[in-house]
Amino acid sequence: MARVIRVVLAALILLPLLAQSASIEIRQFDDPVTERRYQELTATLRCPKCENQAIGDSDSPIAGDMRDRVYEQLQDGRSDKEILDFMVRRFGDYVLYNPRLEGRTLLLWGLPAALVLIGALVVVLMVRSRRQASARRLSDAERARLDALLNRERNE
Amino acid sequence: MTRRLLLLLPLVGFLVLGGFLYQGLSMNPFERDSALMAREFPAFELTTLADPERTVDASLLEGQVTLVNVWGEWCPTCKQEMPQLLDLADRGVRLVGVDYKDTREKGREFLAEFGNPFEVNIFDPEGTLGFDLGVYGAPETFLVDAEGVIRYHHTGYIKPEDVREVIVPEVERWRE
Known part of the structure; x- marks a missing residue:
């Protein structure tokens, strides 16, 4: 009986850990510079679904899709500006935590x-x-x- | 005297700022203009939900005003929205569905259970078309004119009164 309780307790403790690790993707980068750009981009792009979270912090499906696109485009050798333009064309200026300097801003x-x-x-x-x-x-x-x-x- | 009035300037500035921020409190952050407004419907090449052999692209939307509704079996609001879409189809509006991030079986079951107001359903299991449309949740509805240009974007639930008050007038406006 004590053994069963011990196993159940261990499972209860480990379960949240498992859930947490499931939401973090493991990305492979060829060089540390690209990795840093990935971190920066996912920290400055705002999740369109959740009210005030960067896509790097959000578990919402759309944030995951956006992280995938950022990663793919970095692998394709696109510049930061191209990636941001790509997102703005689809989701609008709302996704930029750093508004651009233009007529309206x-x-x-x-x-x-x-x-x-x-x-x-x-x-x-x-x-x-x-x-x-x-x-x-x-x-x-x-x-x-x-x-x-x-x-x-x-x-x- | 004018110097005295100048001293009130910071107070005036504060009041203007306060009013501005106060107004922001009651604004809905999800009511914002679509980035795709007045732009062409994004290019795509996907199969239909009914027939995995049939591929459709953006030319599907040319020739007449079409309401494109993004839905999914997993989306509870889409079920509530279905009667409004059936109503719109009854009023003669052409509807095309996008089955977003769904499986074929579930999508078909959904239509069998809740009705099918759509002329065609584009099957978008990976959400690629949805992403190019800037969809960040379902349901979302786009009005596309006869030239294939997006003219109206409705984010979220279409309420029963929206059919007559918002959607139908928009459809008629772009039919002319």
């Missing part, structure tokens, strides 16, 4: 840069106006008053 990319520039301009203007204010020459009346104040102690 100009605001997206340009706004943060524009805000930084505006901020820098404001800082420069403020510093400059403050410096000018402190370096202003004293008028004759002010100078006379300053002299009077400075000399007051001496005269007393």
Whole structure:
């Protein structure tokens, strides 16, 4: 009886491990550079079915299909851009975690840069106006008053 | 006075950003335009579900407005959608099915049980045509005009009211 329980327990512990290993494909790469490109591409392509997962992290069937295509196309010697174009033609810009710089995304990319520039301009203007204010020459009346104040102690 | 108003600028910016993000909360991320809109139906060469000897290609869709429905026996929503597709066929819409990632037996059983509104069913066991169509789940429905260009893409379930309110008007629009 104890033996049966032990076997069942062992099976229960091992079962999730098995399920986990089933979802990870084993890919053969000719060189480490291609392997790294594969990792990068599957990390920057977004799964169209699941809301916020890269295809490299997703178990959904479509993510698996997309990983297969990325792998096949890398083996065919396609460039990263060609592979991304291939995916965008089918699934739209949605699959890019890194939106491309184009007419429609100009605001997206340009706004943060524009805000930084505006901020820098404001800082420069403020510093400059403050410096000018402190370096202003004293008028004759002010100078006379300053002299009077400075000399007051001496005269007393 | 104008300097005072300038101080309100960051608040205005914050409100605009807040409104923008608030609106995003209620948006459905699955309602997005198909990448294939206004493009030709992708080329393919596959057999039909009924006849493994008969090969069809994209010329199947030329000549008249066709509704292409991607389904599979494994897809529960496709079963719920079937009455709407039968209704569309009754209204004289030409339907072509794509049996997506299925086996031949299961696909045939499905049609025998739930009805067959399709003129032809393209058998796509590997999902290659589905992939070229940018299908990421079933059901998905494409409206293809007489020139073989994709004109409308419906992602997911066609509700009973969608038949009259969305699909039929789209079909009529592209028939002209």
